[in-house]
Amino acid sequence: MKEIIYKAKKEIYIYNTLKRTKELFIPINKNKIGMYVCGPTLYKKIHLGNCRTFIFFDVLYRYFKHLNFNIKYIRNITDINYSFNNSFNNKYYSYFYKIKTYYSKFNKVLNIFNLLSPSLEPRTTSHIIEQINNIKKILKLKFAYKKNGSIYFNIEKYNKYIGNYGKILNNINIYNQFEKTNSFSKDKKNNLDFVLWKKLKNINIIKWKSLWSTGIPGWHIGCTTISNKYLGSYFDIHGGGVDLKLPHHECEIAQSNVINNKKKNLAKYWIHTNMLTINNKKMSKSLNNLILPYDIIKGKFKLTKNYKINPFILKLYLLQTHYRKPINFSLKSIKNSIKNYINLLNIFKKIKKIHPKKTSSSNINIKYYFNLCYKSMNDDFNIPLLIYNLIKINKIIDKCLNNVLKISFYDLKKIKKLMKIFLIDILGLKIFSIKLSKIKIKVLINKILKIRNEMRKKKLYLYSDKIRDILKNYVSIKDK
């Protein structure tokens, strides 16, 4: 049997936020890749915007694996936070119960999108000692100060001796701009300074003892500690949402540069995914515009008019826009893509229907399409371009089905392989069969009901009642 996979060149270009240009990806250690992505904070259900980020990095993980890289993918779990104690009413059982349920809900959601598990999912609370040790180091090097039992990172000093806070934002002047904004902690010397260790009052139950006080570590030190522990002080890829650039990622870099006495900025390539908006606004609890994946899938989301949308159609929808562009979620945009995606995902069914003879020829250049697909992925993970190419190939299959184009037995096999690699292995989609979309069923039922009404007008009640009985499982019909 001939080898029908065309091997991809490992020439990948990544847009590095640190340098704001596309760069050739050269791993620090030849074939090994370390990738860290900021995971969820377990204080609420994850929304579709969170999913967008995790889905994107899952495709990256799958793609690197496909290219035979030895990749270690770490996604942390933030299971303690300054605001946690209040929201859990300071009760142990309430805290543990909520963390457990939010974590299982998080996993359930990622499972329906068919995401692979990362190599490790370390938790903040399992790394308290390491975090305390790192804070000690920063204190010893005098890049932090103690005030009222809490420890703060000193940005002024950091900027003086290491000096690149604001690098990701391309705004080193942010230090000066920040003085204008309001202070929300009187203990800080400067508003940009951030908490490394937060002292908690006696009423707070979830806390740890340290040299300085009883309290919890700050949010940023958790990520630096965990990434350093599992990937080393300098690794290949650090990912997250754009909204984490400041302060979170700036703080991670600052801490790491101090702890490791390096100006390496923690990771070689920084990748930031853009936001999912609704009505062109970012989702937030206060605006009450959160999109929960389960609501859409189960048809409980008002904006999608209660249509049940298949998770893989939703996944394809999230992937069809380049990760550095915002997506504005709307019913129209998703509804208009549905048919397109159903067509694409039904490709294996279509391929089964084509039976070319072993002797028949074709003039389709499969190698050209393989190259196009790899080229798309290698150009800063241009998944929309990949999907565009797959749709093009899908059109070829359509043409073959209708005898507009001819295809040879072996070429058909190669197309099947190509689709398997990109749709299933890399994009992580599952092929399912859809006979009719829910939307079409609704149209269909409405048409039937129209006929029934005509029957009732003509007093053909025997038949109109039969229709009502048949449809009772799908719609309840109430006549005036």
Add this chain to the structure above:
RNA sequence: GGCACCAUGGCCGAGAGGUUAGGCUAAGGUCUGCAAAACCUUAUACAGUAGUUCGAAUCUACUUGGUGCCUCCA
């Protein structure tokens, strides 16, 4: 205020300096007893101005309109 991002037909949305996705809608066709479904064909376009180029939706500059981050955030 600083930094970053976005602008594509009647609508929704991809797009790689030349070949101009795809879907919805519309018109015509194949198939069919009539329909439906499926498929084929066709239509309309790149916010504005200037520049680079033999050639720009794509690159550069400016203008206009919009969004995000700068407070916890994916």
